[in-house]
Amino acid sequence: MARRESPEINAGSMADIAFLLLIFFLVTTTMDVDSGIARKLPPYEENPETPPQIKKINILQVLVNANDEILVNDDYMDLRDLRAKAVDFIDNNLLGECDYCQGPRDKSMSESPEKHVISLQNDRGTSYEMYIAVQNELTGAYNQLRNREANLKFGRNYELLGDEDAKSIAKLYPVNISEAEPLKL
Amino acid sequence: MSKFKKKSAGGRPGISTASLPDIVFMLLFFFMVTTVMREVDLKLKNEKPFATEVKKLEKRSLVSYIYIGSPKDRYQAQFGREPRVQLNDQFARLDEIQPFAHAEKQAKSESERPLMQFSIKADKDVRMGIVSDVKLELRKAEALKINYSTRKGVPSMLK
Numbered sequence: 001m002a003r004r005e006s007p008e009i010n011a012g013s014m015a016d017i018a019f020l021l022l023i024f025f026l027v028t029t030t031m032d033v034d035s036g037i038a039r040k041l042p043p044y045e046e047n048p049e050t051p052p053q054i055k056k057i058n059i060l061q062v063l064v065n066a067n068d069e070i071l072v073n074d075d076y077m078d079l080r081d082l083r084a085k086a087v088d089f090i091d092n093n094l095l096g097e098c099d100y101c102q103g104p105r106d107k108s109m110s111e112s113p114e115k116h117v118i119s120l121q122n123d124r125g126t127s128y129e130m131y132i133a134v135q136n137e138l139t140g141a142y143n144q145l146r147n148r149e150a151n152l153k154f155g156r157n158y159e160l161l162g163d164e165d166a167k168s169i170a171k172l173y174p175v176n177i178s179e180a181e182p183l184k185l
Numbered sequence: 186m187s188k189f190k191k192k193s194a195g196g197r198p199g200i201s202t203a204s205l206p207d208i209v210f211m212l213l214f215f216f217m218v219t220t221v222m223r224e225v226d227l228k229l230k231n232e233k234p235f236a237t238e239v240k241k242l243e244k245r246s247l248v249s250y251i252y253i254g255s256p257k258d259r260y261q262a263q264f265g266r267e268p269r270v271q272l273n274d275q276f277a278r279l280d281e282i283q284p285f286a287h288a289e290k291q292a293k294s295e296s297e298r299p300l301m302q303f304s305i306k307a308d309k310d311v312r313m314g315i316v317s318d319v320k321l322e323l324r325k326a327e328a329l330k331i332n333y334s335t336r337k338g339v340p341s342m343l344k
Contacts, residue, residue, distance in 0.1 A: 015202065018209035025213060029220035034242040036304060036334040044324035068342075079342050124314035128253075128307050131316070132234040132333055133340035139238040159240075182317045 037135050039177075058110045060089045060118045064134055066125030079133060086141035090116050090173060100149060100172060113145075113173050121180040138177060145173045221245070225274050229254035234309040235338035242332060247301050249289040250334075251282070251323075253315055254308030268311040270319060279318050286326035306334040 062082075063071040070077045072085060092109035093101035101113065110116035118138060122131055146158040150169050154161060158169055231254045242248050252271040256264040269276050272285045290298055303323055307316055323331060 011203075011206065014206035015209055018206050018213055022209055022213040022216065025216045025220065028223060029216065030223050031220050034245065034248065034304065034334065035239040035337060036242065036332040037236055037238065038240050038302075038330075038332050041320060041324050041329040041331055043327065043329065044321070079340075122313050122317075124312060124317065126313040127309070128311045128313060128316055129234040129309040129340070130342065131313050132236055132309075132335060133342045135333065136236040136238050136335075136340060143238055182313055 037132065037139055054117055057108060058115045058117055060086065062118060062120045062134065064122040064126045064130060066123040068127055068130040070134065079137060082134065082137040083140050086118065086138055087144055090141060091145055116176055118177045119180060120177055122182050124182045142173055142175055146170065227252065228260050228276060229256050229269060229271055230308050231306055232309055233306065233334055233336045235340050236335035237337065237339060239335055239337055242302065242304065244300065247293065247297055248304050249301070250304050250306055251319060252306045253311055253319060268315050279322055282319060282322040283326040286323060286328040302330045302332050303328050304332045304334050
């Protein structure tokens with residue numbers, strides 16, 4: 001029996017089909033990776049109880065006004081200096097209870113990383129860009145301290161640690177940023 | 186004489202396009218892998234601010250987005266220039282955020298709900314007033330895990 005060869009399929013239009021698909025995906029998809037600064041909001045309370053009294057030295061008050069100027073504990077501060085100030089404040093260790101801290105043990109700053117609070121307050125007119133920049137610097141301060149401890153203990157940066165190890169480091173320097181309601185103009 | 190004629194008549198051989206589909210498919214797969222589907226049609230300006238200390242959002246299916254910004258030029262005649270909130274595909278009022286947050290929560294299974302995040306995608310030029318209002322609404326809706334969406338880079342104030 002004679003075998004008839006099947007005719008070859010013309011693949012000339014394959015490129016056109018592939019281009020069509022390619023253009024479809026180019027149009028309907030986006031490239032941007034989602035990343036950002038993670039925060040936890042406090043639960044809402046209708047009638048907030050009076051907050052517990054915190055010693056004044058344990059509070060780092062950061063105010064950002066409508067002109068995007070920063071006031072830290074009643075002094076003007078440049079955004080560039082905020083990170084170093086926050087690191088010193090969190091790591092201060094006035095009581096001497098924290099054996100991993102390397103802070104300056106200044107009398108006017110926080111007693112220990114567990115007790116410190118950074119109070120952030122902005123104006124309704126503060127620009128979002130500035131607010132994010134301030135949040136970024138504060139997060140940077142925590143990350144700097146956590147990275148230092150992670151490198152000492154595990155020899156790696158904080159974000160490269162496994163869940164358990166990361167938790168143990170996060171406990172050493174807990175993020176205590178308290179945001180007050182914005183001032184109303 | 187005839188020798189020369191023969192050469193010119195032959196011409197150059199055409200470039201083979203047989204591998205063109207392969208190249209295009211390669212590009213196609215590259216884009217399919219590196220990009221993600223666009224979820225919404227943005228009706229407002231959304232230029233995110235820069236930050237360096239960013240964390241990647243891991244499970245995209247557990248993230249809901251809230252957009253804040255001034256309406257794009259072609260919507261300004263209808264919606265004005267003041268910054269507004271966009272949920273899904275349309276502009277929303279502030280009091281629509283709570284029902285939105287509850288609906289988003291209901292759509293997820295119970296075990297996944299504690300892991301849900303709300304990503305605030307605000308334009309860098311908006312003022313904090315509207316962002317604070319959105320945050321207050323989220324707190325009322327008990328949506329406490331949030332994320333300020335940013336691009337990776339040095340903030341313009343630090344340059």
